[in-house]
Amino acid sequence: MQVEDFHGRRLLSREVDGNEHYFTESKYKVVDAVTLKRKQVYCNRCSQRTPLQEAKINESCYYCPHCLLLGRCDNLQQLYLFEQPKGQERRVKYCWEGQLTVLQQRISSELSEQSGQHLVWAVTGSGKTEMLYESIRKTLEKGNRVAIASPRIDVCQELYLRLVNVFPEETIGLLHGKAKEPYRYSSVVICTTHQLYRFYQAFALLVVDEVDAFPFVGDLGLNYAVRTALQPSGKLIYLSATPDDRLLKKSRTTMAIHQLALRFHQRLLPEPSLLFWNKWASRCLHPRKNRPLRRLIHELIKENHVLLFCPSIQLMEQLENQLKNQLSCRIVSASSKDERRSQKVQSMREQQYDLFLTTMILERGVTFERISVIVLGADHPVFSKSSLVQIAGRADRKGGFTNSQVYFLYEEKTLAIAKACKEIKQMNRKGKAQRDEMRLL
Numbered sequence: 001m002q003v004e005d006f007h008g009r010r011l012l013s014r015e016v017d018g019n020e021h022y023f024t025e026s027k028y029k030v031v032d033a034v035t036l037k038r039k040q041v042y043c044n045r046c047s048q049r050t051p052l053q054e055a056k057i058n059e060s061c062y063y064c065p066h067c068l069l070l071g072r073c074d075n076l077q078q079l080y081l082f083e084q085p086k087g088q089e090r091r092v093k094y095c096w097e098g099q100l101t102v103l104q105q106r107i108s109s110e111l112s113e114q115s116g117q118h119l120v121w122a123v124t125g126s127g128k129t130e131m132l133y134e135s136i137r138k139t140l141e142k143g144n145r146v147a148i149a150s151p152r153i154d155v156c157q158e159l160y161l162r163l164v165n166v167f168p169e170e171t172i173g174l175l176h177g178k179a180k181e182p183y184r185y186s187s188v189v190i191c192t193t194h195q196l197y198r199f200y201q202a203f204a205l206l207v208v209d210e211v212d213a214f215p216f217v218g219d220l221g222l223n224y225a226v227r228t229a230l231q232p233s234g235k236l237i238y239l240s241a242t243p244d245d246r247l248l249k250k251s252r253t254t255m256a257i258h259q260l261a262l263r264f265h266q267r268l269l270p271e272p273s274l275l276f277w278n279k280w281a282s283r284c285l286h287p288r289k290n291r292p293l294r295r296l297i298h299e300l301i302k303e304n305h306v307l308l309f310c311p312s313i314q315l316m317e318q319l320e321n322q323l324k325n326q327l328s329c330r331i332v333s334a335s336s337k338d339e340r341r342s343q344k345v346q347s348m349r350e351q352q353y354d355l356f357l358t359t360m361i362l363e364r365g366v367t368f369e370r371i372s373v374i375v376l377g378a379d380h381p382v383f384s385k386s387s388l389v390q391i392a393g394r395a396d397r398k399g400g401f402t403n404s405q406v407y408f409l410y411e412e413k414t415l416a417i418a419k420a421c422k423e424i425k426q427m428n429r430k431g432k433a434q435r436d437e438m439r440l441l
């Protein structure tokens, strides 16, 4: 451990006990972890209030339930807020040899030149990460720190591998609940959103990926964590492929919106075909009545591999068994409960399966080549507008044109289905316009 490990951190007394000699020279503030105001417990780590009755452990002890995931914040603890010292200008080794499209370049320059808050609204598969490199480089050159927060560990790991290659001489920390290594100071931090509770005014550039997704959306505590992990004059960039109306409304007054409607390979998004299938939930498991599904899979795997999204793990498992008896192609499944998920996803990347059954767990953050998509039961309540847009966005992300298709199977046309189709069409209209504009440049 060293003195830098405390810079820009927000830690409980329990987390610093025994290490005081490292930070005697550092500047820091100490505040109560929670305070009691009018029978409400106010948490100084996540800014949330809880009625005393719900926060009480015993007569003399109470805690904050909102941020419990990060270790109990209670009235026996204090919070140490460590200052992040001002950075020194320095040289940064930058090894990216890719090329941005004209539209990506425009957004990349705007992000790196303008301060304040930004929303990058870019379609799935448009290459969002590459547009951040310039901003990251400039921030590091000023001697400042950068953080990228994403709700998913899988996405954090993928980002980590990319940034290690682009900035080979930087210290890059990968922080999430399952990390085994102890925390060490790093100029770049890649973390799950909750980890931001442990930082205080640390970052001159903070990027929040998938700002429309759980757990970030609607969580006031996490919003507070983001605002306070950022330096007061720092730059905040939100990324989303599917911002909801509330975020867009808020963004219009408080931040610059950068829209990218065209994918990196310049093709438009595949628009979903709607396929009415009455009683899909029981028929899909019936050896004769599931013929429409088998026929569809059979057609699609002539040209591409198929991702089949199911609304529940139970249905996915039953359907996998059923289809394995009936189809002669290579079939596999993976859900959130599957410990071999990463290996299976990797094998799918290597094109070792024809049909991959899955749940919402793969709706975001994964890229396979040669993919068509089927959503079984797109009218099921687990599929929101955003998740349907994200799932449809798994098709045709990478490689040459392979006629990727997207099918939504449903028995009732829900608002989520209608809105998802409308949004994809709108983005494609905008994408066409952006493509024409690029041709003129």
Ligand SMILES: [Zn+2]
Residues within 6 Å of the ligand: 043, 044, 045, 046, 047, 048, 064, 065, 066, 067, 068, 073
């Ligand atoms: Zn709290």
